[in-house]
Amino acid sequence: MSAQKLAPSILSADFAQLAAEVDRVTPVADLLHVDVMDGHFVPNLTIGPPVVKSLRGRTDLPLDCHLMVTNPEDLLADFAAAGADGCTVHVELGDPRPRFDEMRKLGLRVGLTHNPATPFAAVEPYLDEIDLLLFMSVNPGFGGQAFIPEVLDKLREARRVVDERGLDVELEIDGGINVETAPEAAAAGADILVAGSAVFHADDPVTAARQIREAAWPNGS
Ligand code: DX5
Numbered sequence: 001m002s003a004q005k006l007a008p009s010i011l012s013a014d015f016a017q018l019a020a021e022v023d024r025v026t027p028v029a030d031l032l033h034v035d036v037m038d039g040h041f042v043p044n045l046t047i048g049p050p051v052v053k054s055l056r057g058r059t060d061l062p063l064d065c066h067l068m069v070t071n072p073e074d075l076l077a078d079f080a081a082a083g084a085d086g087c088t089v090h091v092e093l094g095d096p097r098p099r100f101d102e103m104r105k106l107g108l109r110v111g112l113t114h115n116p117a118t119p120f121a122a123v124e125p126y127l128d129e130i131d132l133l134l135f136m137s138v139n140p141g142f143g144g145q146a147f148i149p150e151v152l153d154k155l156r157e158a159r160r161v162v163d164e165r166g167l168d169v170e171l172e173i174d175g176g177i178n179v180e181t182a183p184e185a186a187a188a189g190a191d192i193l194v195a196g197s198a199v200f201h202a203d204d205p206v207t208a209a210r211q212i213r214e215a216a217w218p219n220g221s
């Protein structure tokens, strides 16, 4: 049984009116996904702790910060101080344990993620140590890319392992989620669906978010 949460990704919001965009999706959001990109780990450059701090003052939604940066360890304290609820780091950077330790120390929820081409075996050893495992279903860096369906095999495997072992780890999927792909991601066992362009680029983001949720979990929340 999945947790059935929707996380609009503010990457696709209009940053010039971010507060209004957040207010608009709040009734249909369980958390806000915040994409942090450094122009180095990924080519794009987005936002950091000051924006998280401003959001914290504006919303009670949990702020789920996805760190696509080369040096997350240098930024975790700033994100915690800004009011992030959790941070998610990439396994591609190398041993994530020192970053987990730092996150725990700071009271952050511990998230780990992996790119579409990175095998589940690369993150499986850490399942006991994390609160959230994020599956990238596009290559990180930009919103609006096409969903990579091969990622669903990894997600199904993770769902099986997490359930068999009774682990308290949420499974989140990020990239190319819309009304067509959300049902597949939900069926594969995702607890949290991240959706950026499918929500914020829609004429009516609230309706779009509701439709994604309804497509994913027809009998759910
Ligand atoms: C991509 C980001 C995603 C992005 C998803 O690197 O991690 O969170 O916002 O955007 P969509 O839903 O448009 O694929």
Ligand code: ZN
Pocket (backbone or CB within 6 Å): 009, 033, 034, 035, 066, 174, 194
């Ligand atoms: Zn993301």
